[in-house]
Amino acid sequence: MAEQGSSKGAEGGSGQFSSNKDLLKHYEDQGVQAMYAVEPLRYCDHLKEVSPLPECGLNVDDPCTECNATGENWVCLVCYQVFCSRYVNGHMVKHGEDADHPMVLSYADLSVWCYKCENYLDNTVLGPAKSSAHRSKFGQEI
Structure with missing residues (x-):
């Protein structure tokens, strides 16, 4: 972005x-x-579904849970499972629908998407996940 x-x-x-x-x-x-x-939303009702960051943090090199793809992956901010994008094999889209988990973070550009609002988001609630992914990707704080 x-x-x-x-x-x-x-x-x-x-x-x-x-x-x-x-x-x-x-x-x-x-x-x-x-x-x-693209102007991200500052708030949506689905932010309340974001779970606390796991103690181990995020690893942007984690492969897709379904197909082991390593390019263009997203992490679910509800359960912290990693899946590939709609442009690879679409496993994150399927996970979002099947599990009803709307909030996801892109490991490619560190943006956050809400499937239910069909929009990007930027809110302080997302800070820990974005910071952890940034540290993993670039080796330094935002």
Whole structure:
């Protein structure tokens, strides 16, 4: 997920755009028809289903529980089982439906998705899981 308010990646670090609005105007001037930004929800009722982080923390290298895939996995924030994404074999989607566990964290980009709200979330309740995954992935604190 891109850092909100940052346009450095899009402008090449040149500092020529003083705001995101200026950057969007620049793209419009170049004929870009539409741009989309994902704005995560700050709250949903399903946050209450997030379980406390296991003492061992998270390991972003854990394979899918079903097929042992190691790319693009998600961890369920209710039971902390790891499954692959819909683009691999879809085991996390199936787990979410079968177990009725709506909250999952992506090991690819550390985003959190709620299946019931069909939206990304960003809330302090998710902090311990996101921090643990970040430590596992990058070897340092967020």
